[in-house]
Amino acid sequence: MIVSLIVATFFFALNIFPTKFMAKIQNIMVIFLIAALSAFIVFGLPKVQSGYFSQPGFITHGFTGLIAASAFLTFATFGANSIFQLSGECKNPKKDIPFVLILATLTVAVLYAFVATVAAGVLPVDQVANENLAKVAQTILSRPLYLFFIVGGALGALATSLNATIAWVTKPLIQACEDGWFPKKLAYLHPKYKTPVLLLGIFYLVTIIPIILKIDMALITNSVLVIMYVFMMITSLATTRLPELFPEQWAKSPFHVSKGVLWACCILSTVVLIIQVYYNASSLTPGLLIANITLLAAGFIYSFLRYKTGKVKMDISYEDN
Incomplete structure (x- = not known):
């Protein structure tokens, strides 16, 4: 617990400084992370057991299990979406954001696919189910590489995720405060570094309280996923209104498509999200499901009353330009 608190405190303190400084640290950690995962893949693929794709334990619970796992793991490829929240600090967001979004999502998806193949293909599935990658890494890597993988891979993955999340999570709330959804005082910026220190402090408390109370992280993750997918469904459907809300900007957009194509993409995305909500919700206990519904209802009620x-x-x- 002490280590977790120290790590959380370090990264929150790091994000008090300007985003550019944080990004340099993030880039260094990402390089080590990719190197560690690449070593896991390169040394692991030759040791994937023959017949891996036809063994009895492959695709546990069949198609239903595959869809349920996909619904959960889709969250892992959402990291690139966070770059949208940092668009105000990009030099050329109209080009940088789409490039990063597409490249990062595809890169992570391919990387995770190879990592998953090694993780489940070297040892029998029953030996690695519900285990982390350390067990397989210890089997395929030398001692020095194994230690590098643990530091650069396991710890690096946690560090980069935490650091990036802290960097972007306050950005939409700053705009929400400016728009009046929350008190504007919450968006107070540090006079020198121009970072939202009050919002960072709130999220710091949100981070350390579960650590101190020893709340199961899996419980928190399952609770958040359903709410996240529901809000993504709303965003997907709201995207169909872009042509009428921003006709000039939409007409000039390099991603402009016909109304039919836009609707088809949004409906397809919504259907996929509905499936993901269903499978994630079905894995929750009645208590967690009620908690999710209550939080969603509370959010809508607060928004309605605040607007009134x-x-x-x-x-x-x-921006138009």
Whole structure:
């Protein structure tokens, strides 16, 4: 617990400094992370057991198990979406954001596919089920490489995820405060570094409280996924209104498509998200499911009541150029 608190404190303190400084640290950690995962793949693929794709334990619970696992692991490829929240700090967001979004998502998807193949293909499935990658890594890597994998891979994955999340998670809330959804005082920026220290402090408490109370992280993850997918469904459906809300910007967009194609993409995305919500919700206990529904309802009620107060005045948060 002490180590977890120290790590959380370090990264929150790091993000008090400007994003550019944080990004340099992040880039270094990502290089070590990719190197560690690449070593796991390169040394592991030749040791994947023959007949791996036809063994009895392959695709546990059949198609239903595959879809359920996909619904959970889709979360792992969502990291690139976070770059949207940092668009205000990009030099050329119209080009940088789409490039990073597509490249990062594809890279992570391919990397994870190879990692998963090694993780489940070297040893029998019953030996690695519900285990982390350390067990397989110890089998395929030399001692020095194994230690590098643990530090650069396992710890690196946690560190980069935590650091990136802290960097972007406050950005939409700053805009929400400016628009009046929350008190504007919460968006107070550090006079020198221009970072939202109050919001960072709130998220710091949200991070360390589960650590101190020893709340199961899997419990928190399952609780968050359903809510996240529901809000993504709303975003997907709302995207169909882009042509009518921003006709000029949409007409000039390099991603402009016909109305039919836009609707088809949004409907397809929504259907996929509905499936993911179903499979994630079905894995929750009745208590967690009720908690998810309660939190969703509370969010909608708060938004409705806050809007009715007249304090919400939406600022333009897009640029034409």
